[in-house]
Amino acid sequence: MHQERRGAVTFKGSPLTLVGPELKAGQKAPDFKVLKTLAEEVTLKSTAGKVRLITSVPSLDTPVCDAMTRRFNVAAAQLPPNVTLLTISMDLPFAQSRFCSTAGIERVQTLSDYREASFGENYGVLIKEFRLLARAVFVIGADDVVKYVQYVKEITEHPDYERALAAVRTVAG
Secondary structure, eight states: OOOEEEEEEEETTEEEEEESOOOOTTSBOOOOEEESSSSOEEEGGGGTTSEEEEEEOSOTTSHHHHHHHHHHHHHHTTSOTTEEEEEEESSOHHHHHHHHHHHTOOSEEEEEOTTTOHHHHHTTOEETTTTEEOOEEEEEOTTSBEEEEEEOSBTTSOOOHHHHHHHHHHHHO
16 A cells, blocks of 8 residues: 555645655655556666656646647757656557657657556656646656656646756756
């Protein structure tokens, strides 16, 4: 049983419960198992040796999630080559693939947590009431240590892009 954090985030002002721990900078990044396709799994170890900018979003099929993924995709061109960008949601892998091809997303890898919710539970972003992921940004160093975290309090709002990208640049060198 994972811990629950009542009122950790809101949706249009209404409090929601997040399942899992609140991660903090300096902690070892938890592992996770998400899907690139229905048959291909991705774990934290899959990106070993890279600096990871991992975002979680409720659904790519919403305006803020769409804009957020596009913004990080554009920003990726200016980041060092040792940086990997992952966006994780509960959307099915084929819906994510369709979104990426339609939106021209080439530098952000979209991954699905729909099967086990292991990313959601291990990173403390699983919304109990909706079984969706809350909006959050994590920067994980090549040493698998969490370097930056932002849980976006109101899930209909954008993260602090500049702070997240500055954290990635600092960690990536």
